[in-house]
Amino acid sequence: MARDTVLDDDGSSDRKPPEGSQATKSNSGLLHRRRYLGLVGSAAAALATTVGTGAAAEDYEEITVAAGDSQTVRLSDGETFSNVLIDITEPNASFHIRAIADDWEIRNIGFRGNWDSTEKENAIICQVNSANATGLIENVYFMGSENDDTYPGITGINVANGHTGDLEIRNVNIQNCPDNSIYGSNPGDSSTHPSGSGGGGPVVIKDSYARNSRAGGFRVGTDGSRVENCVITECDKGIWSYYEHAEVVDSDISNSHHADIVCGAPDWQKAQNAEITVTDTRYGSENNRGAAIHGSSAGTPQRTEPGDVDGVPLSPEEAASGSSSTSTQTADGSDDTTDDENEGEEGNENGGDDDDDQDGSADRSNVIVINANGSNGETSFSFEVTGDIEHTPYLGSQVGTIDGSAVEGTIESGCDAYEFSGEITNFQLVGNADIDVEYDVR
Structure with a gap:
């Protein structure tokens, strides 16, 4: 199947051009252009029935991507993409969802199969263009790449630099991503960033799960951004508040390779002024990179499995059909934690800092x-x-x-x-x- 390039209707990119860019005049608009693959072949007919008002909760369409093929669906203002099972089990098959618009929804989407490509890509890339508009991502199952854990690679959900409105992400299960399960800090970029100033829109992540992702589990970076009732485990950095002031509420973060709560970054002045407020959240380690962490751990993390969070889909079929899991935890998260889990948290707290932080330097990081x-x-x-x-x-x-x-x-x-x-x-x-x-x- 042939691969086609798809850009915005006006040929522009998702990201704003950098201020003070040194790009030559002939290509300044291309510096951050992202290419997307056109939707062709039999899948187009199937998608036509699912981009619109959505399907019944019990019904879903199934799209099978051929070996070596990559397909993309794009949402326009007011559109919904829902109740779809996307089968990428064939070798090097991939599927992209792109929502660069206002008042859109992505709901009940299950990816079946492994993401084989090691290229830097996004399963879902999105932004809300206008300050008074909204976007919703709900009930998504994506297991990423189980054969690639080296940055960079696939990102589960990437919130683009130009995001300006309100975005809520809830009931998602995203694992095994070499470049963040949810990369939501781009809208906080400063004017000195190669992408230019971000749109500043908040990103709210609720009732969701991330595991085994490099760089970060959930990464945010704008005022008003919040992570609420989530479980993140075995990622490089559990929750990473990169810029501005974010909030974490009633979540469990554990076994992070660097730290469970990370705030700021040394390479951007704006990131050095980042803040995060932690409330009723259980975690084992933190890393304050010149920024401010308000609050402290509420105890040992109680939840580590996707089934511990109500509403998180446990299979692609469950996601596509709109059904959801029921948490096995009590309301206060009072299930006992094993000795091994406690030992893992203690080890992380004692030695979870990045290697480049031991001497205060960032050596080719x-x-x-x-x-x-x-x-x-x-x-x-x-x-x-x-x-x-x-x-x-x-x-x-x-x-x-x-x-x-x-x-x-x-x-x-x-x-x-x-x-x-x-x-x-x-x-x-x-x-x-x-x-x-x-x-x-x-």
């Missing part, structure tokens, strides 16, 4: 990916960093040339990736590529 896969013609790039830089073997890429702190290269339908410290300066791009920059990933 940042990543930039220049991804021109699927583009036509050559894409040339150059940039400098204020610290150290080296290739990272993302998809085996070793394209560009490093000269001290400067990099330049040319890609033809491929990608290149680097680990670096400090900031990116003098970035220039000629051609078409996805540029993704992630700070403080380890």
Whole structure:
């Protein structure tokens, strides 16, 4: 099946152009353009019945993606995408949901199968464009990539930089994502970020579950953002409040590789002023990266399983049909915790800090990916960093040339990736590529 490129109707990207960007005039609008794959073939007919007012709770459509194929559905203002079982069990099959609009809903979606690709992608990317509009993601089951745990890779839900309105995410079960289960901090980006100033819209995550995701489980970064009645376990950072002031209420976070509660980041001035308020939440460790954590743990985490949260789907079929789980925990989370679980929390509290925090430095903890896969013609790039830089073997890429702190290269339908410290300066791009920059990933 042929792969088609789909952009916004006006050819613009999801992200706002960076202020003060060093991109050349010929490509300044392309620096952060994200490509999406057109929906073609038999799946289009099935989707036509599901984008609209939705289906009955007991009924759902099933879409099977062929081996090596990737399909995308896009929502416009006021549309709903609901009651769909998406089968990606064939090798290298993938499916993307894109909602860059107002007053949209994504409900009752189950992904069956493993996400095989190791490229940096998003199962769901979304934003609410207008301040007085809303978006809803409810009852989603996505098991990510069980054969890839190296950043970067698949993100379960990515809230785009331009998000301005109100977004609520509830009853989702997202696991095994190399690049966050929910990446919701982009709307808090400052004007110095390569993506430009974010839209500032709040992201509320309720009654949801995350496990075994790199970088972070649930990551937020705008005033009014909140994580409520959620369970996050075995992620690099459980809840990561990256910018501004977020809140965590009545949640259980455990066994994080770095820390259960993380606030701020050293590489952005705005991130160093981040705050998080913790209320009635149980966790074992925290990491204050120059920011402010208000409150403390309410005790040992009681819940670690998706079935411990009412409403979280436990299978793709359960998600697609609109049914939900019933928690096995009591209202106060009073189930006994085993000795092994307690020992795991104690170990995390004593040694959960990142390696780069031991000496106060961030040694090449940042990543930039220049991804021109699927583009036509050559894409040339150059940039400098204020610290150290080296290739990272993302998809085996070793394209560009490093000269001290400067990099330049040319890609033809491929990608290149680097680990670096400090900031990116003098970035220039000629051609078409996805540029993704992630700070403080380890």
